[in-house]
Amino acid sequence: MYTHTIDDGPTRREALRYGAAIASGGLLAGCTGTTDTDDADNGGASTDDSDHSVTMSPMGTVEFDAVPETIFTVFSQYADMAVALGHGEAVNSVYVPEMxxxxxxxxxxxxxxxxxDWEDLHDPLNDGLSKEQLFELDSDVHLADPAWASTQQNWDQGDVDEVxxxxxxxxxxFYSGTQASxxxxxxxYEYYDLWELFEGVARVFDEQERYDLLAAVHTDLVDTIQQDLPPEDERPTAVRVSIGGDGESFYTYHLNKPGYWLADTRPLGARDAxxxxxxxxxxxxxxxxxxxEADPDVILHLWGITPSRSMAEMRSTLEQHPVGSDLAAVQNDRIYAQGMRYQGPIMNLFQIEMGAKQLYPEIFGEWPQYEDGDRYPEIPVDEQLFDRQEVADIIDGEV
Structure with a gap:
């Protein structure tokens, strides 16, 4: 369904290729393409009908003679980007498709x-990243970091270059997620925030207009929230955690550090315990x-809205633990389901709204009770922090 016919392969291979920068090992900063003055109005990425190039670290300049028709992704932020740009049907793989x-x-x-439509998608990490599987999928673009790929088991830079x-x-x-080395x-290596990364992907698919419109929705959402935030010393303390398999420890994640894995919590400015x-x-x-010792006012349970974690088990573990039961967040029933770190632009809009209601219900409206298996709750229209129909119209190309 998502792969090319044998006859189509050579043509597509010619149409999508690395630019000279990859051959020379150049690693260029930013999402700019050629420096032609004709490109100034479109942010630097050159676009001439289907011919275009995009420059981003660590790839350097990547040249395209056509918009990719099949897309390999690993983490869901890229699948979400493809959906946001109107190309979701082209995705052929994603990490743990069901989740x-x-x-x-x-x-x-x-x-x-x-x-x-995820049911028939390949899980690229099911048995580790497989070069053979990549050849079988024969994708038109790999929305994955070549630096990250070079670190995978049985991979080296030669394998990355071959693919x-x-x-x-x-x-x-990948490493912009937490700005890790x-x-x-x-x-x-250069670092980008989520929406800068999304802009680069939008240029790959020649979808700058969709990006611009969605970015404006995001900017309005963040501005709406931040202009109403209370003074910092009046904000709640919070932690973002998932509970360990032993039930006696927590995996913990920062709220306000740099990196696109924190693109939903950082704009909210809660005090990280x-x-x-x-x-x-x-x-x-x-x-x-x-x-x-940290005793946060709010516990944000990462993965809680996904099918891979249970909010009921999380609450039960805390309530029945001799230490956990005394936590302020447990006593005040402020344990909330969170989404995924691997968030693309659509997910990011919802997860920012979710966090705003969980952290500041008196300002942005109460977050509805969430039970395992529920979808994102229905929020009354007058309490929604961004316009769902506007987003739908942008994705459908109606704006």
């Missing part, structure tokens, strides 16, 4: 005409005693 696809559709339920030259370009940026050999913790990994791990 990613179900969660995405929890949000899309509220966007008329938008859904994600990029013989199948289709890489186009992704990239692997050796990528010293000039673990702000002073500096974890070597992309996350930390704390026990109940550390949680009790």
């Amino acid at each position: 990613s696809g179900t969660t995405m559709n929890h949000y899309y339920e509220h966007i008329d005409g938008v859904s994600f 990029g030259s013989q199948i289709a370009p890489w186009f992704g940026n 990239p692997p050796e050999g990528y010293d000039e 673990f702000a002073n913790e500096d974890w070597n990994n992309l996350w930390g791990e704390v026990d109940f005693e550390a949680m009790a």
